[in-house]
Amino acid sequence: MSAPTQNAGRAWVFGDDIDTDQLAPGLYMKRPIEEMARHCLEAADPQFAGSVGQGDIVVGGRNFGMGSSREQAAQALRLLGVSAVLAPSFGGIFYRNALNLGLLALVCPDAGKIAAGDQLALEPESGKVHNLSRNETYACEPIPAHLTEMVQAGGLVAHLERKRAK
Amino acid sequence: MSAPTQNAGRAWVFGDDIDTDQLAPGLYMKRPIEEMARHCLEAADPQFAGSVGQGDIVVGGRNFGMGSSREQAAQALRLLGVSAVLAPSFGGIFYRNALNLGLLALVCPDAGKIAAGDQLALEPESGKVHNLSRNETYACEPIPAHLTEMVQAGGLVAHLERKRAK
Numbered sequence: 001m002s003a004p005t006q007n008a009g010r011a012w013v014f015g016d017d018i019d020t021d022q023l024a025p026g027l028y029m030k031r032p033i034e035e036m037a038r039h040c041l042e043a044a045d046p047q048f049a050g051s052v053g054q055g056d057i058v059v060g061g062r063n064f065g066m067g068s069s070r071e072q073a074a075q076a077l078r079l080l081g082v083s084a085v086l087a088p089s090f091g092g093i094f095y096r097n098a099l100n101l102g103l104l105a106l107v108c109p110d111a112g113k114i115a116a117g118d119q120l121a122l123e124p125e126s127g128k129v130h131n132l133s134r135n136e137t138y139a140c141e142p143i144p145a146h147l148t149e150m151v152q153a154g155g156l157v158a159h160l161e162r163k164r165a166k
Numbered sequence: 167m168s169a170p171t172q173n174a175g176r177a178w179v180f181g182d183d184i185d186t187d188q189l190a191p192g193l194y195m196k197r198p199i200e201e202m203a204r205h206c207l208e209a210a211d212p213q214f215a216g217s218v219g220q221g222d223i224v225v226g227g228r229n230f231g232m233g234s235s236r237e238q239a240a241q242a243l244r245l246l247g248v249s250a251v252l253a254p255s256f257g258g259i260f261y262r263n264a265l266n267l268g269l270l271a272l273v274c275p276d277a278g279k280i281a282a283g284d285q286l287a288l289e290p291e292s293g294k295v296h297n298l299s300r301n302e303t304y305a306c307e308p309i310p311a312h313l314t315e316m317v318q319a320g321g322l323v324a325h326l327e328r329k330r331a332k
Contacts, residue, residue: 062255063255063273063275066273066307067307068308069308069309069310088255089228089229089254089255089256090255090258091273091307092256092261092271092272092273092307093307093308093309093310093313095258095261095262096261096262096265099262105258106258107229107232107257107258109229141232141257141258141259142234142235143235143259144235144259147259
């Protein structure tokens with residue numbers, strides 16, 4: 001298997017129903033996003049924000065990102081260096097915001113098979129999640145190329161600005 | 167309760183894992199969308215496409231719209247007059263396509279409580295689904311006003327064209 005070097009990272013695993021208030025705590029909504037990001041997911045894992053590395057991947061349970069439509073939920077993850085979120089299902093608006101803000105989000109029914117610290121390599125266009133630590137591959141919903149390009153460009157606005165500049 | 171007259175309609179209920187090939191059958195992918203729409207969901211309910219009325223609401227189970235990214239899945243529902251889709255979870259790309267193409271999609275954990283033929287009234291911005299037939303109200307994920315405006319305008323492209331014309 002030739003795993004892509006892009007979109008590879010270490011898994012941080014969370015349970016079901018992680019809502020936007022856990023991702024972007026209301027207490028810090030009026031603070032700069034950099035400060036809020038330091039509290040991202042602290043209710044579920046106090047070590048997360050301080051320890052997550054560039055390119056790491058968040059693995060959630062059902063309904064990841066449910067709750068409010070606040071864009072800071074996806075922004076905080078990106079600011080911490082998270083490259084992608086995998087979950088069996090997402091809050092719809094969080095999913096939409098994530099792609100628009102340059103955070104890859106993949107619907108992956110088998111996300112529950114991934115353990116904390118597993119090394120993952122993602123092929124979003126072909127709909128594959130390689131678990132390099134367990135030598136397993138899971139199916140995820142494929143993302144069309146025009147959307148992965150938008151995500152890689154940093155999101156919708158950055159993508160449109162780049163296209164306009166050409 | 168003063169239910170809104172907009173976004174009110176009769177429920178058509180489907181099970182889990184309705185995929186885009188059931189919504190937009192591959193057999194008719196090269197035919198005009200009007201023809202394909204007449205086969206929308208026929209594998210699950212042969213009466214659906216011929217009987218669904220303007221403004222009716224499709225209620226799905228888990229992972230509604232999973233599968234491919236084909237936009238015809240949402241287009242076919244709109245063409246048949248469907249005003250909204252409710253489900254406990256969606257395929258991510260279908261969800262994204264639906265809003266962009268002017269079809270309201272609401273994440274509703276209690277969608278399973280709705281029976282075929284129930285009269286529903288939706289308040290997407292406050293996140294409420296009123297079941298008028300059973301005098302019940304279910305929570306759904308709220309949709310921000312700028313997105314409901316986009317959906318009501320007929321989707322992303324129509325919305326942008328309208329803004330540009332102003």
